Amino acid sequence: MLKKLFPFVKGYRLTSILSPVVITVEVVLEVFIPLLMADIIDVGIPAGDFGYVLKKGGLMIVMCLGALVAGALAARLAIYSSNGAAKNLRMSVFEKIQSFSFKNTDKYSTASLLTRLTNDITNIQSCFQMLLRMLTRSPMMLIMATVFAIRISPQLSMILFLAIPFLGLTMFLLARAAFPRFERMLKQYDGMNARTQETLIAIRVVKAFVRGDYETERFEDSAAALKKAQRAAESLMIVSSPVMQLTVYSCIIAAIWIGGGHVLNGTLTSGALMSFITYITQILMSLMMMTFAFINFVISSASAKRICEVLDEVPAIRDNDAATELLPEDGSVEFRDVSFSYSDNPENPTLEHISLSVRSGEVIGIVGGSGSGKTTLVQLIPRLYDVLSGSVLVGGHDVRDYKTDNLRAAIGMVLQKNVLFSGTIRENLLWGKADATQEEIDAACRAACAYDFIQSFPDKYETDLGQGGVNVSGGQKQRLCIARALIKQPKVLILDDSTSACDTATDANIRRAFREELAGTTKIIIAQRVASVMDADRIVVLDDGKIDAIGTHAELLETNEIYREIYSSQQKGVA
Numbered sequence: 001m002l003k004k005l006f007p008f009v010k011g012y013r014l015t016s017i018l019s020p021v022v023i024t025v026e027v028v029l030e031v032f033i034p035l036l037m038a039d040i041i042d043v044g045i046p047a048g049d050f051g052y053v054l055k056k057g058g059l060m061i062v063m064c065l066g067a068l069v070a071g072a073l074a075a076r077l078a079i080y081s082s083n084g085a086a087k088n089l090r091m092s093v094f095e096k097i098q099s100f101s102f103k104n105t106d107k108y109s110t111a112s113l114l115t116r117l118t119n120d121i122t123n124i125q126s127c128f129q130m131l132l133r134m135l136t137r138s139p140m141m142l143i144m145a146t147v148f149a150i151r152i153s154p155q156l157s158m159i160l161f162l163a164i165p166f167l168g169l170t171m172f173l174l175a176r177a178a179f180p181r182f183e184r185m186l187k188q189y190d191g192m193n194a195r196t197q198e199t200l201i202a203i204r205v206v207k208a209f210v211r212g213d214y215e216t217e218r219f220e221d222s223a224a225a226l227k228k229a230q231r232a233a234e235s236l237m238i239v240s241s242p243v244m245q246l247t248v249y250s251c252i253i254a255a256i257w258i259g260g261g262h263v264l265n266g267t268l269t270s271g272a273l274m275s276f277i278t279y280i281t282q283i284l285m286s287l288m289m290m291t292f293a294f295i296n297f298v299i300s301s302a303s304a305k306r307i308c309e310v311l312d313e314v315p316a317i318r319d320n321d322a323a324t325e326l327l328p329e330d331g332s333v334e335f336r337d338v339s340f341s342y343s344d345n346p347e348n349p350t351l352e353h354i355s356l357s358v359r360s361g362e363v364i365g366i367v368g369g370s371g372s373g374k375t376t377l378v379q380l381i382p383r384l385y386d387v388l389s390g391s392v393l394v395g396g397h398d399v400r401d402y403k404t405d406n407l408r409a410a411i412g413m414v415l416q417k418n419v420l421f422s423g424t425i426r427e428n429l430l431w432g433k434a435d436a437t438q439e440e441i442d443a444a445c446r447a448a449c450a451y452d453f454i455q456s457f458p459d460k461y462e463t464d465l466g467q468g469g470v471n472v473s474g475g476q477k478q479r480l481c482i483a484r485a486l487i488k489q490p491k492v493l494i495l496d497d498s499t500s501a502c503d504t505a506t507d508a509n510i511r512r513a514f515r516e517e518l519a520g521t522t523k524i525i526i527a528q529r530v531a532s533v534m535d536a537d538r539i540v541v542l543d544d545g546k547i548d549a550i551g552t553h554a555e556l557l558e559t560n561e562i563y564r565e566i567y568s569s570q571q572k573g574v575a
Contacts, residue, residue, distance in 0.1 A: 004308055005124070008092060012084035019077035020136035026070035027137055029063045030282070031144045034275040036060045041271030074133060082129035086121050093117055093310055101317035102384045106342070108310070111194030116310055119189060120303035127293075127300035134293040138286040145286070149279040152272050153262065159254050160283060163247050170243055171291050174236050175298045181233035182302040188229040192222040240291050248284040255280055317383055319403045326402055328395030328410040330360035331491035331522030333381055338390035340376060346388065350376050351545045354390070360491070363514070363523045365533025367566060368542035374526045375416055377542065378494045381524070382411045394492065412490030414498040416526075418481045420472075425454060426461040428480060432487030440487060447513040448483035449506050450476070475502045482510065492522045499532060507532055530567045539563070 009016055036056045044053035097105075097113060105113075150157045199206060199215045206215050255277050262268035333356075340351040351373045358364050366374050379385055380392050383399045392399050399407055412432070420428050429441055436444075441461070445451040453476055457463040465471050472480065478498055485493060493514075499507045511532070514523055527533045534553040541549040541556065541563050549560040556563040 004311065005089065005304060008088040009081065009085045010088065012081040012088075015077045015084075016081040016132060019074045019081060019132045022070050022074040022077065023133060023136045024140060026067045026074060027140045027144065029067040029070065031141065031148060033060055033063050033067075034278040034282075035148070036063070037278070038269070038271035038275040041274055042269045043271075074137075078129045078132040081132060082125045085128055086125035089121055089124065089307070090117060093121070093307060096311055096313070099315045100313070101315055101386075102379070103316040103342075104313055107313075109190065109194050111197050112190040113310070114197070115186070115189050115193050116303075116306050120186065120306050123296075123300040123303040124307065127296045130293045130296050134289050138290040138293065141282055141286040142290075145279040145282040149276055149283065152276045152279070153259070153268055156255055156259055156262070156268075156276055159251050159258075160280065163251050163284070164287065167244065167247055167287050167291070171240060171294055174240055175294060178233055178236045178295075179298055179302060181229070181236065182299050183305070185226070185229040185233045186302055186306060188222075188226040192219075192226050195219055195222045240295065241288075244284070244288045244291055248281070248288070251280050251284060252277060317386060317404060320400055325406065326397060327406055328397070328402070328491050330395050331410075331520070332360040332393075332395060333358040333492060333522060333524070334393040335377075335380075336391045336393065338380065338392060339388045340380065340385065341388050342376075342385075344388065349388065349545060351380075354547060356540065356547065356550070358522060358524070360522055361520050362538070363536040364525070365536035365539040366524065366526045366542060367528075367530065367533060367539060367563065368548075369562075371544075372542040373545040374542055375496055376545075378413075378496060378524055378526060381492065381494060382408045382413055409488070410491045411494065412485035412488045412492070413494040414478075414481045414485050414496060416496040416498075418474075418477045418498070420465050420477055420480060422465070422467045424459075424462050424464055425457075425480065428465060429461070429484050429487055432484040433489070436487050440489075441483075443517075444483045444486040447486055447510070447517050448479045449502075449509050449513070450479035450483045453479075475506065478502060479506075479510075486518075490521060492524065493518065494524045494526075496526045497528055500528060504529075504531060511535065530563075530570055 036059055040053050040056045043049070044056060094117065097117075146157070146160060149160065195218060199219065206212055255273075259268060259273040259276060263270055263273055335354045335356040338351060338354040339346070339349050341349045354377065366377065368374050376385070380387060381394060381399070383392075383402075383404055386400070394402070394407065394410070421431075426441070429444070430436060432444070433440065442451060445454055454460055454463070463471070478500070479502065482495070482498055499510060502510070507529070508531075514521075525533050525536065530553075533539055537552075538550055539553060539556055540547060541560055543562055548562055549556055551559065557567060
């Protein structure tokens with residue numbers, strides 16, 4: 001995992017290298033300070049040489065200030081490098097998510113991807129920052145302080161050779177037991193975020209049905225589950241601090257007890273013993289810092305694993321090596337014996353043996369019961385999913401022969417769930433064509449029957465829609481989405497039940513505008529209302545993933561029972 005994440009340090013490698021270099025200066029200065037202290041205790045004070053004490057004491061102050069400056073600079077460099085690497089990683093993960101097909105995004109929940117982009121990368125950032133500092137400081141301090149401690153007293157140093165292996169084994173066992181618990185904790189984060197996101201998105205429904213208390217209880221359950229997972233994970237790691245402190249104080253007590261005897265028999269000076277105790281503290285504090293870094297590494301390893309899952313995910317829809325800059329010549333669409341399954345299981349197909357040829361400029365209506373495969377069928381045209389077998393052709397070429405950007409640029413699609421983004425009406429419309437002129441915007445809005453209500457707003461196209469288009473009605477939102485698709489001037493226009501929130505008069509006006517102004521564009525319309533497709537050139541009736549019938553409105557009324565039932569039920573509803 002570290003090898004995979006290392007390239008994201010690009011652009012911040014110099015500061016990542018400088019931080020350990022500056023830390024080395026800090027450690028060297030700190031390690032020599034106890035020697036100066038020993039000289040003061042063993043030489044200056046017994047001799048009553050105040051000048052010697054001032055000289056050595058002044059040098060200690062200079063070294064302390066140097067270590068302070070070096071430590072602060074190293075921390076700044078580490079923070080700068082970790083923030084930059086986290087930015088690169090976030091950008092890369094977000095770009096990878098953008099390359100996902102619908103099938104890939106179906107695999108991960110939105111909340112999970114959001115947690116990975118935020119909480120998980122923050123964990124990695126924190127770990128990287130700590131590693132830049134502690135991975136250099138602690139081992140170097142451990143080695144240098146140990147060397148100086150052995151030089152002072154090889155016998156007393158045996159205390160360290162008992163303490164270090166004990167601590168190392170303890171930390172290893174704790175980390176091995178804690179890692180799976182941290183993985184479970186992060187999954188609980190996903191669950192809580194998913195619950196929160198769902199509730200906040202549907203807050204109007206929650207309030208309309210007075211379900212605030214119910215949602216609060218559900219969130220409380222999620223928060224409690226997360227708390228339980230956190231407690232299970234962290235209960236192991238908090239043991240490390242008491243174990244570390246017990247070891248540190250035990251070593252200091254042993255050094256004083258044994259070293260005091262050496263001082264009394266004259267084999268060790270008081271200054272040397274004080275220096276040795278200081279080195280013991282430095283050594284064990286280094287081990288403590290290494291332990292904290294190790295704990296952080298364990299937590300971030302679980303996060304890094306989740307990030308690598310996203311980075312390693314292979315997009316289900318990719319341009320073939322043979323794909324060229326080919327552009328659709330016209331809006332013709334053909335399904336050749338197409339079968340499709342969301343699970344890639346031929347035994348569980350969503351669509352079966354679909355064969356349909358659509359001429360360029362033709363208006364095709366698609367009707368059928370819920371779950372009949374209407375939306376799935378049209379999503380194969382812009383290659384949002386790939387077929388299980390057979391082929392889909394646009395402009396006379398298999399959709400897999402196009403680069404996906406070129407294919408989708410020629411197809412305008414208004415999805416079943418209308419989505420508008422935070423920003424102005426103009427900003428949302430320009431998603432269809434970034435360089436659209438005002439004339440093109442006006443023409444698209446008129447065709448979508450959106451121009452009049454836009455002009456009724458005080459700020460017109462500069463009206464802020466709010467998050468998700470909360471400032472407009474459902475029908476207005478649908479018309480804005482249609483206008484956004486029309487600005488592309490597509491060769492194929494797909495409307496997936498996109499006028500369901502519009503009144504029948506507006507629906508009729510939109511269809512009339514399509515006939516008059518988009519004569520050369522192929523229009524494929526999925527509708528629940530027969531009135532929305534009854535004047536189509538042909539109507540396709542789907543049933544259980546298969547084509548049940550194809551014909552005009554009049555033909556289907558005479559020959560197809562499913563269509564006749566749909567039409568009759570809607571006429572009764574009108575009556």
